[in-house]
Amino acid sequence: xxxxxxxxxxxxxxxxxxxxxxxxxxxxxxxxxxxxxxxxxxxxxxxxxxxxxxxxxxxxxxxxxxxxxxxxxxxxxxxxxxxxxxxxxxxxxxxxxxxxxxxxxxxxxxxxxxxxxxxxxxxxxxxxxxxxxxxxxxxxxxxxxxxxxxxxxxxxxxxxxxxxxxxxxxxxxxxxxxxxxxxxxxxxxxxxxxxxxxxxxxxxxxxxxx
Amino acid sequence: xxxxxxxxxxxxxxxxxxxxxxxxxxxxxxxxxxxxxxxxxxxxxxxxxxxxxxxxxxxxxxxxxxxxxxxxxxxxxxxxxxxxxxxxxxxxxxxxxxxxxxxxxxxxxxxxxxxxxxxxxxxxxxxxxxxxxxxxxxxxxxxxxxxxxxxxxxxxxxxxxxxxxxxxxxxxxxxxxxxxxxxxxxxxxxxxxxxxxxxxxxxxxxxxxxxxxxxxxxxxxxxxxxxxxxxxxxxxxxxxxxxxxxxxxxxxxxxxxxxxxxxxxxxxxxxxxxxxxxxx
Numbered sequence: 094x095x096x097x098x099x100x101x102x103x104x105x106x107x108x109x110x111x112x113x114x115x116x117x118x119x120x121x122x123x124x125x126x127x128x129x130x131x132x133x134x135x136x137x138x139x140x141x142x143x144x145x146x147x148x149x150x151x152x153x154x155x156x157x158x159x160x161x162x163x164x165x166x167x168x169x170x171x172x173x174x175x176x177x178x179x180x181x182x183x184x185x186x187x188x189x190x191x192x193x194x195x196x197x198x199x200x201x202x203x204x205x206x207x208x209x210x211x212x213x214x215x216x217x218x219x220x221x222x223x224x225x226x227x228x229x230x231x232x233x234x235x236x237x238x239x240x241x242x243x244x245x246x247x248x249x250x251x252x253x254x255x256x257x258x259x260x261x262x263x264x265x266x267x268x269x270x271x272x273x274x275x276x277x278x279x280x281x282x283x284x285x286x287x288x289x290x291x292x293x294x295x296x297x298x299x300x301x302x303x
Numbered sequence: 304x305x306x307x308x309x310x311x312x313x314x315x316x317x318x319x320x321x322x323x324x325x326x327x328x329x330x331x332x333x334x335x336x337x338x339x340x341x342x343x344x345x346x347x348x349x350x351x352x353x354x355x356x357x358x359x360x361x362x363x364x365x366x367x368x369x370x371x372x373x374x375x376x377x378x379x380x381x382x383x384x385x386x387x388x389x390x391x392x393x394x395x396x397x398x399x400x401x402x403x404x405x406x407x408x409x410x411x412x413x414x415x416x417x418x419x420x421x422x423x424x425x426x427x428x429x430x431x432x433x434x435x436x437x438x439x440x441x442x443x444x445x446x447x448x449x450x451x452x453x454x455x456x457x458x459x460x461x462x463x464x465x466x467x468x469x470x471x472x473x474x475x476x477x478x479x480x481x482x483x484x485x486x487x488x489x490x491x492x493x494x495x496x497x498x499x500x501x502x503x504x505x506x507x508x509x510x511x512x513x514x515x516x517x518x519x520x521x522x523x524x525x526x527x528x529x530x531x532x533x534x535x536x537x538x539x540x541x542x543x544x545x546x547x548x549x550x551x552x553x554x555x556x557x558x559x560x561x562x563x564x565x566x567x568x569x570x571x572x573x574x575x576x577x578x579x580x581x582x583x
Contacts (some may be wrong), residue, residue: 215333218333218334218337221337222337222340222341222344227341228345229341229342229345230337230338230341231338240334243330243333243334244327244330244331244334247326247327247329247330248323248326248327248330249323250322250323250326251318251319251322251323251326252319252323254322255315255318255319258315259315259319263315263316267319270323
């Protein structure tokens with residue numbers, strides 16, 4: 094179990110390193126938001142070890158949602174989807190303000206973040222497959238970021254929903270789910286930072302038929 | 304009290320386990336579906352592209368074959384008609400060199416002159432078939448009227464045309480293409496339809512230009528046209544299609560509402576050049 098925890102910490106360094114190594118190919122894709130999230134995530138873990146305050150995680154959840162909302166807002170091409178992102182942010186703000194002093198704030202905010210990000214991911218994937226410029230969706234950096242978030246938040250949704258009903262031992266045991274998908278998310282972020290953006294057109298993709 | 308609060312602690316593990324597995328399966332399923340769906344769409348697009356390329360190839364082949372046929376026809380006209388005529392004229396002129404009788408000389412010069420006149424007429428005919436002078440000088444309306452008068456004059460068929468809105472001429476090259484299409488259609492009607500009349504009307508609507516041909520013989524419908532276009536036969540129809548492609552035009556073959564006549568409609572969009580010509 095301890096190995097998974099250490100691996101999860103180590104995995105957070107991966108996307109940061111790959112972003113910095115391949116800085117040139119990650120420009121102009123809005124990926125700096127994901128990079129910033131990875132850096133903040135790593136700093137939060139460190140800060141929590143130092144000061145052991147729940148407030149650190151509460152603050153991080155708000156920043157995390159803000160960053161992901163901004164990422165999706167800036168990558169959505171359809172106006173309607175942008176409005177949905179704005180509406181989602183407004184709902185999150187209202188819920189966050191109303192429950193900030195509540196002891197179950199982390200549970201509420203994290204669950205709401207998961208639900209909203211899953212919705213944004215579905216919208217983003219829909220937009221990507223509808224995009225005529227995209228030849229192969231999986232050659233797109235945005236696709237890998239989206240599936241990283243999609244898999245992470247959908248897999249940990251039930252964990253956050255039930256986190257208040259779990260005993261300390263159970264929470265400790267089930268937190269491996271979070272750690273495992275945290276590793277997977279960081280690997281997928283790294284893939285997104287490593288791959289070269291696809292510039293091919295459908296006409297050059299003749300080998301797909303062979 | 305929320306739904307989560309009433310879930311008994313024993314069931315939490317089961318709900319959590321199956322919930323997480325279910326969500327993960329849904330997510331991965333969705334991602335796999337997206338990837339496969341996209342590949343399917345790309346394959347479909349490429350299939351369409353290939354079909355279009357094949358069609359283009361067919362049209363190009365038809366156009367090349369037609370060009371070759373036209374060249375052969377001109378070559379045959381020159382070789383079989385103009386060649387012997389000129390050779391005969393040469394013989395008559397040669398006779399002048401050997402025959403010193405004045406009357407015979409005059410007769411042979413007259414014969415040679417007659418033959419040279421025939422040759423001039425023949426070459427004029429070849430030239431007119433390549434580019435009708437009426438079309439060049441007076442436009443599509445006059446050229447079509449001229450063509451239809453000739454058909455009517457032959458007595459085999461009653462041909463008439465009416466241009467409702469052709470005050471301004473189209474670009475010369477566009478007129479030639481339309482004229483060739485009309486010629487090909489009329490030629491097909493004469494050859495295959497056994498019709499007793501052809502009537503052509505011209506109209507415009509906004510920036511669209513229409514030409515309609517009616518006849519009472521055997522004709523083809525749009526389905527037949529598509530089938531013939533995809534097959535190796537129907538060279539003339541492919542030629543029509545490739546000519547109209549240059550003008551971004553459309554052609555529709557159908558039976559009249561009364562189911563008595565066949566109707567062919569050519570639809571073109573007036574280009575910028577045509578509009579400028581109208582303004583001038």
